[in-house]
Amino acid sequence: MNPQTTLAIVGVGNTDYRRMHHLGLDALAVEAGRRAIADSGLAAPQIDGIILAGTMPPADEIAFACGMKNRAYTCHNAYTPGAGPVAALVEAQLAIRAGLASAVLVVYGVKTSKPGGPYAFHAADPLKADLEMPVGYYGQPLYFGCLAQRYRHEYGLADEQLGALAVAQRAWAARTPGSQKAEPITLDDYLAAPYVAEPLRNLDCCLISDGAGAYVVTTLERARDLPRTPAVVRGVAAGSNPWTLTEMFTQSPRFLDIGPGKVGERAMQQAGVSHGDVDVVQIYDCFTLSIILQLESLGFCAPGEGAALVGDGRTGPGGSLPVNTDGGHLCHAYIPGMTHVLEGVRQLRGERGDAQVADVKVSLVSTFAGPDHATLVLTHDNG
Amino acid sequence: MTDTAPYLPDFAPRFDTDLVRPYWDALARGHMVLPACSVCGAWQWYPYEFIKCHADAHQDWKPVPATGTLFTYTVVHRSFLPNAPRDTEPYVSALVELDGIPGVRIPTFLVNLEGRTPAIGMRVRLSPLPRSSYTAPAFEPVGQESRP
Numbered sequence: 001m002n003p004q005t006t007l008a009i010v011g012v013g014n015t016d017y018r019r020m021h022h023l024g025l026d027a028l029a030v031e032a033g034r035r036a037i038a039d040s041g042l043a044a045p046q047i048d049g050i051i052l053a054g055t056m057p058p059a060d061e062i063a064f065a066c067g068m069k070n071r072a073y074t075c076h077n078a079y080t081p082g083a084g085p086v087a088a089l090v091e092a093q094l095a096i097r098a099g100l101a102s103a104v105l106v107v108y109g110v111k112t113s114k115p116g117g118p119y120a121f122h123a124a125d126p127l128k129a130d131l132e133m134p135v136g137y138y139g140q141p142l143y144f145g146c147l148a149q150r151y152r153h154e155y156g157l158a159d160e161q162l163g164a165l166a167v168a169q170r171a172w173a174a175r176t177p178g179s180q181k182a183e184p185i186t187l188d189d190y191l192a193a194p195y196v197a198e199p200l201r202n203l204d205c206c207l208i209s210d211g212a213g214a215y216v217v218t219t220l221e222r223a224r225d226l227p228r229t230p231a232v233v234r235g236v237a238a239g240s241n242p243w244t245l246t247e248m249f250t251q252s253p254r255f256l257d258i259g260p261g262k263v264g265e266r267a268m269q270q271a272g273v274s275h276g277d278v279d280v281v282q283i284y285d286c287f288t289l290s291i292i293l294q295l296e297s298l299g300f301c302a303p304g305e306g307a308a309l310v311g312d313g314r315t316g317p318g319g320s321l322p323v324n325t326d327g328g329h330l331c332h333a334y335i336p337g338m339t340h341v342l343e344g345v346r347q348l349r350g351e352r353g354d355a356q357v358a359d360v361k362v363s364l365v366s367t368f369a370g371p372d373h374a375t376l377v378l379t380h381d382n383g
Numbered sequence: 384m385t386d387t388a389p390y391l392p393d394f395a396p397r398f399d400t401d402l403v404r405p406y407w408d409a410l411a412r413g414h415m416v417l418p419a420c421s422v423c424g425a426w427q428w429y430p431y432e433f434i435k436c437h438a439d440a441h442q443d444w445k446p447v448p449a450t451g452t453l454f455t456y457t458v459v460h461r462s463f464l465p466n467a468p469r470d471t472e473p474y475v476s477a478l479v480e481l482d483g484i485p486g487v488r489i490p491t492f493l494v495n496l497e498g499r500t501p502a503i504g505m506r507v508r509l510s511p512l513p514r515s516s517y518t519a520p521a522f523e524p525v526g527q528e529s530r531p
Contacts, residue, residue, distance in 0.1 A: 149457055
């Protein structure tokens with residue numbers, strides 16, 4: 001591991017998360033950015049690059065308000081929301097290794113509680129408006145309900161297996177200050193919850209959130225002089241499946257393939273880790289079902305075995321495969337892909353209090369939206 | 384599973400482009416047409432302003448079979464359509480694969496279940512459903528058999 005070309009995340013920060021936040025997205029981004037910078041121990045003028053990990057207010061405004069007086073590198077990554085906050089590390093690597101920047105702030109936030117909610121994103125698609133909405137094929141819960149029915153048909157899927165994930169993540173959220181849904185639930189609560197799109201209930205669906213998160217990344221060499229335990233970027237990869245977001249929930253030739261596939265493989269190969277080495281996993285959880293499909297695609301089990309894998313509750317506190325240890329997008333906050341990175345770093349640092357997984361050495365993060373995927377492996381500085 | 388669905392979405396196509404007009408015009412006349420490449424005949428679903436296989440081709444709308452199999456479905460208990468009432472009776476939204484056109488899936492209502500639970504692989508046939516200002520694709524079960 002060359003400390004001059006290997007990166008480490010040295011600072012993380014976030015706003016509070018809630019519906020109908022009084023701050024605008026620009027102010028939320030600035031607040032998260034300032035906190036990440038303060039956490040890093042670097043002075044703002046030492047951070048000379050910024051990456052917006054999705055559609056955001058202008059970079060110059062955010063960087064200026066964060067005190068970044070020496071901005072040399074500015075990037076706006078074009079991955080679908082969700083993949084961006086992890087994929088931003090690919091751009092950060094390129095920029096830092098090329099000498100374009102020495103330390104980079106990555107920032108992303110959303111206000112999904114705006115009118116129309118997260119559904120409006122799809123309503124803006126002319127083909128969805130003209131072919132799907134007229135038959136009520138609309139809204140992400142329906143897309144994933146249709147995926148779940150197909151999964152059930154091909155492999156079998158019990159309500160209790162989905163419920164195990166919902167219960168596990170609520171237990172993590174209950175141990176995590178600031179979670180939007182922190183009241184513990186039982187499997188009976190889950191089974192009594194109303195359906196949204198069968199077999200998915202409201203407790204299978206992610207939150208509606210306003211908020212932002214940010215992190216600071218620099219070389220490992222520099223990270224060694226900073227106050228926080230470096231979260232070393234040992235493997236990171238991004239890539240895309242060969243279909244569009246417009247078609248993937250109806251026409252995809254691999255209908256159940258919403259996982260990172262070779263992207264995950266690449267990140268783990270770079271890091272030189274196998275599944276047994278992974279201590280804690282953060283996976284994009286727009287719905288419970290998404291976790292099952294991505295665990296399969298990441299190779300934690302064979303296709304069709306994911307539901308059984310998670311069905312015994314092993315993803316929860318004390319379990320053998322801790323997943324989404326802040327409560328994830330289901331229960332903590334829905335800042336697509338960003339909260340997963342922050343939690344992956346915090347677990348590795350060992351600063352998660354009641355939700356800390358013992359002795360974390362390898363922290364895996366995998367996120368996606370539409371056809372775009374990104375996977376990250378974080379480890380300690382092993383010299 | 385609730386099989387009586389007094390609520391069914393009524394949300395007219397927006398026609399941002401004319402690309403999909405032949406599809407809706409045909410449904411209004413009670414049958415289905417789909418676009419194909421004018422050069423090689425490959426189906427082009429969804430329709431785009433460009434043809435994927437041949438740059439200089441155009442969309443050729445052709446009649447398709449009115450029968451197929453249920454690929455997947457969900458019983459929707461809460462509709463997020465902008466004009467949906469907050470509380471609705473469940474309805475069934477589905478994807479159907481038409482006979483002889485593998486890989487092409489039609490987003491559709493699933494109707495006239497008459498107590499039957501939808502089963503993926505079940506045989507279905509087109510039964511266009513008039514809405515207030517358009518005729519929607521809808522499929523209904525055929526016979527009793529279903530196949531995986």
